[in-house]
Amino acid sequence: MTGGRILAFFIGAATFVAVALGALFPIPSAVVSAGSGTSLLRPPSSPQVAVETLVDQIRRRDWDAAYQSLSNRGEFTEEQFVRDLTGAYSSLRSYAALDGFDFTPLHASADAAEMRVSLRWSTVVGTFQDVRNLRLTRTGDQWHVAWPIVLEPRVPPQVIPVNYLRWDVIYRGPEDDWGAQDVESPHVRIVDMHPVDRGGGVTLLGELLNEDVVPAFVSVKATLLARDGKAIATEDAFDEISHVLLPKQVTPFRIDFPGVRLAAVDSVRMNPSSSLVAASADPVIAVEDQKMTGLPQPTLTGQLENQSGQVVNIAHVLATLYDNNGQIVWVTDQYANRALLPGTPLPFAIGIPADIASRVSRYRVVTSSYTASRFQ
């Protein structure tokens, strides 16, 4: 009993000391993340301090201060600077919060330096990285950052004629007789599915086809069953799937079961579901110049091109990777953090796990899109 009290006392004391040290001598990125950036409002007497100060101002959305601190602000307006960071059109970037950053010195001399800063933005669908190479110059005893502006293209005012195709649905009403038919749910079919053992868990990979002539809102739920027939776990494909399928459209899906051993799984019960949904056949998004780069950082790259006349606020890119037998080896995705403008290519890059990249023989990329007023 006495030993336990002594141990509790030491743990409590050690925690107190650690908290006190962290509060008195925080690391800079922790200060930025914690939001008490005032301690960083100090003269940019070194390249590192200049970058930290700028990032803190961006995190606090103190655009004016951030813009005024730049050495190359004559090359662009404050509005363009803000658009670079938050997006000219409403997009994932517009609702993102700067979650943290890392930087790497690339080059340094007495009067100039170059640093690579990786800004980590958090959004409702995960995080994305914004990597910039910053040039810094010394003026007197202060360092200033030259911001590598990315000018988002603006679509010139114009009229783009589009033949829109749209489905609307009238469902049965509560006053209808019980025999009154309702509109039939779309017929969907799983055309491929198999489990893989990966990352200390089981992952189900597959593809779902809308074989009907109407659009479908789809989801796939799966239950892993043990030999005695008992359910081990039930999960669904959350966002590793394209939920709205037009007629004859195929979506990949991935369902993760963390912490489940494949050896314990006897069978899988798949439950694809579909319901009618009002949808539009547009916008059409081409995925151009798809390429896969190999090790050390396997990446699937390409460009999204919006072939329709409306701005796509958020584009979701889903990639299905196949081996040389045509079997799916992985499904991965990424959200574009900038809006997709009509006729304006937007690059994307999806990281592929290194152990899987060597088995990939071909791939298929599909997109789904979200606009501010509706989703498709």
Added chain:
Amino acid sequence: MKAHYQSVLAGCLIAAAAACTASQTNSLQFPSTIEAGTPFSVSTTGSGGAVLYIVGPGQVIRRELHRGETVAFGQGEIHSAGHYAVVLTGSSPAETAELDVTAAQQPSALSFLAKPSRLPVDEHDGISGVAYVFDAFRNLILKPADVSFDLSEAGKPAVAQTAQTHNGVAWVRLDSAPKAGIAQFEARAGNVTEKRIVQQVPGEPCQLRMNAHGAGGRIAVQTDPLLDCRGNAVPDGTIVSFKETFSGGETTVDVPLKRGVAQTTLPAHDGALISVATGVVMGNEIRWQGGR
């Protein structure tokens, strides 16, 4: 609360009636079977006050009377079909009798289940129609009755089939037509008609072909009008996937059919192989060579 009291009372009366069946007398006189909703009367004999109960499915009727009186029940007063207990209290033991109420013969409502509401053309027995025949009081008419089923499309003769009800239900199975379109599926019993819509849609695309030509430094690809094996036009909105494979990369576009064809443009790469597919149906391939 009142309803609860009535159910308890009804339960007690049914139990009492069952117990007294052996001592049933003939002082109660009424038809043993009536149609739901028809007027009828119950005659009693003897003298003194009494209470008449008629207890049945979903209905309990209580009447105070003097023995020797005739109690009349009006049109629609007893409307639920089923087996009723008639109990006359006021003497010991209570007098009991039984009454059967059958559904009216005249169909007044149909519950018509037509499935599915949408199916591919040319499916044998693909359409199912089930009709439940009810009288004016929503009693299922158990006596056999004829129900006619008509599947009709504009400009074509209707497919008609008649089925007799079994225990109030009649059903048919019909083939879907070879041509796509909206069909009206109608069930009729007596003067009652119910209509449903069945959408007969094209089947899988039968031949998928595309052509390609140069267009301002890009390749414009367009499919031929997409038809199923019966010659029906595949509906607009159906996704057609174009894929262009070239040295070191590829481009894919999922395009919906509009006005029967799918079209898009792809980057021009000499030697590129362009393929097209929709769902699980593959189309032709084109090798793009120097702008041809």
